Amino acid sequence: MKEEERIIKNTIKRTKEYDRTLSPYACKTSECQKLRKEENEHEEFDIRWPFEEDIDRILYCKSYQRYTDKTQALSFFQSAHISKRSIHVQWVSRIARQIGKGLNLNLDLIEAAALGHDLGHTPYGHVGERALNEKLQEAGFGYFCHNANSVRNILYLERNGKGYNVSLQVLDAILCHNGEMLSKKYEPDRKKTKEQFLQEYHDCWHKENASLDLKPMTLEGCVVRISDVISYIGKDIEDAMSVGILQKEDLPEKVVKVLGDNNKSIMNKLIGDLMIHSYQKPYLRFSHEVFEALSTLLSFLGEKVHHHPVLEKENAKLSRMVKELFDVYLEELENNDQDSNIVKFKSKMIESYQNTPNPLIVSDYLSMMTDTYVLNDYESKFLPILHGEKL
Template identity: 60%
Template sequence: MKKEDEIIRQSLLATQEYDERLSAFATKNSDYIKIHPTHTKPYDFDVRWPYEKDIDRILYSKAYRRYVDKTQALSFFNNVHITKRSLHVQWVSRIARQIGRCLNLNTDLIEAIALGHDLGHAPYGHVGEKAINECLKERGVGYFAHNANSVRVLLYVERKGEGYNVSLQVLDGILCHNGEMINRIYKPDPFKTIDQFWKEYEACWHTPHASEHISPMTLEGCVVRISDVISYIGKDIDDAINVGLMKRSDLPSDITRVIGDGNNSMINHLVEDLVIHSYNKPYLEFSKETFEALNRLYDFISIHIHHNPVLVKENEKLFRMVKELYDVFYEDLDDPLLKDRGIQKYLSNMNEEYHQTPKELIVSDYLSGMTDTYLLEYYKKVFLPTMRENIT
């Protein structure tokens, strides 16, 4: 037996042993399902476990690199310590893997979902998402939700339209991660099929609020979904305090008494409570007291941070800016003078199959892929005059 064959054999044995040690409710490596089974390419030598391959596909995608210049909640503050989306996904991954390890779940699957869950987020976060959604609605072609767009980016946009053949379990976890909904109990939908996944994916594009009514097929997907909340809820408070939107003393005492008043204490309490009440169960569960405090905290930050008058005023400007650029790109696609620039240059680099994409989605792909800084600079170039000394 060649040395390479022996290494592969040992890796397969290690995978099997790992599966045997996992919880009865965990997703096994042997459960791995390719979303496009016929597209699988054999490799001569690859010791990575199944979900490790998906981790690498996500880590080396172009969309992952753009996380670094996409802000989380406070988009327009000039402060280097404000949370960027690149940090957010790392924190989600860290929290989720910690929970997964305690519950004896598949941490590779958890990491892949966590790192990829926001790949399709628009510039300027949920403000950009709402603006693109409005543009698609106005043109009668559907709706825009970053979770469904994250799946789209991986399958249809990356690698010049060829996409990555990521597993069903990872894509489903990304599609169902919805961190804008807080529940006391998170139950997976373990009998979900590929056909059901595709129906849910299409529903997110064509049915309002469809993302609110779908559940991950795996317990690992449920872990990422709640870890998304745990990651941002305390950090948004820290960021808001850091820029002067609020003081820590503003936090209601009936909330801080239960889950603490800082990011560290909140993460520790929420993770511990979840692990204790979910251990050896086929679902995740918070205690009643912790859930009620978390729910009140979510309402508090929604009012005092996300809908703070200062943010609302500035976010209205960002909303208009994204919408105006969508209109510009939509017109630019048909302008013969712009063949080698902007969105037409983007399109020329995509494969032939991608060229069959509806015009509205091409613009959505291009715009949602922009970073905050790039979009702002592009907006200035299009809408603001260029100062010159002379014409000649």
């Protein structure tokens, strides 16, 4: 037997052994489904397990690299310690792996989905997301939500439109991760098929608020979804305190009594309570007391932080900036302006992408941008360039 064949057979054997150690409610590695046939499937020597391949494809894609200059919640504060999208996805991955390990779930699936869940997030976080959603509706195309756009990025936009063949279970967890929707109980839709997933993905673009009703097909997807909430809720509060728009004594007393008043305490309480009430269960859930405290804290965060008057005022400027760029890019596309970067972007994409509706191309282009790129491009298009005495 050739050495390569021996290694591959041992790897397959270890995959089966790993599956046997998992919870009966876990997604097994052997159940991994790809949406399309792999390129050079029988030619490449690869000892990675299927969900490990997904982790690597996400880690090395360009969308992942752009996390480093995309804001989490507070877009315009100049501080090295304000959360960025890059560190947020790492925190989600770490929290999700901790929960998954305790519940004996598939950690590779969890890690891939956690690292990829925000690949399609816009510059300036949810401000940019709302701006694109409004512009797509104005253009008569449909709707924008970052979770569906994350699937679009990795599956249809990376590698100049070729995309990456990431597993169905990972894509589904990314699509269904909506961290703004809180549930007391998270139970997967285990009967979901590839066809149902693709329909749900389509509906997110063409039916208003379709993403709010999605349920992951795996318990691992449920873990990533609640880990997103656990990751940001305490940290957004600490970030708000660090920039002076919130004080510790502002926190609701009944929340502090249950969850504590700092990120570490909030995370520990949420993770511990979830583990206790979900262990060896086909679902995830919190105790009534902890769920009520978390729900109150989430409402408090939205009202006192995300809708703080200072943030509202500055976010309006960011939204206007994104919308004005959208209009300029759309005009450049429609005029086929050969000097335009968005026209050059489209020309580099594969042939099948060329028939994409112009508003969606603008959405693709804008959503890929980092915060800094948007700001620089806005300045170049809308602000005058100062010259010396002679041109």
